[in-house]
Amino acid sequence: MVKKANFSQIKEKVAREGVTRRVFSGEKSMMVLNTIKAFAKPALHQHPHEQITYILAGECDFTLGEDLVRLGPGDVILVPPDVPHTLTPLGQETIINLDVFTPIRDDYL
């Protein structure tokens, strides 16, 4: 049995105001496609899962521990386990980013 989907047809979940996510999970890692509107204010948070974030559209300031880096399309960043992080959208464009979590986030299933 093949497990496949199209992200456009995966039901989106509203994570918070202006933030949606679509989840496609394996057994060992999970892809999450997020949209983050310009007005959204994601909160600083942390988790024991390793995260890799790949920016597909939009620009943001990304906070990772004590560091602040600017990210735009094509940028990819590693969020090690348990490091607090968040992002602040820049400009008016909705951010589209792909997060990979390892291990999978059971709270997203």
Place this chain on the structure above:
Amino acid sequence: MVKKANFSQIKEKVAREGVTRRVFSGEKSMMVLNTIKAFAKPALHQHPHEQITYILAGECDFTLGEDLVRLGPGDVILVPPDVPHTLTPLGQETIINLDVFTPIRDDYL
């Protein structure tokens, strides 16, 4: 120390004729951005790593074990460990796809 990059600036490696890859690795999982030209003939192969493949551009027939599925932009598919797989490009457009491997592929570092 933040680990970040832009995929366009990651040195591409020619995997085989018409196939390139750019690698960004964490400790637990690895993102690989591939380009596969229409004439390329990727070989059937398998590995113990779980793989999730996300098609960003182009269309292909994807072979997974005994199954054959057509994939296009936005499609995402799970390749469980040790299942033989390959893809055949369709049309003339170069395929751009993102693979996530868990655990990381040491042979790609």
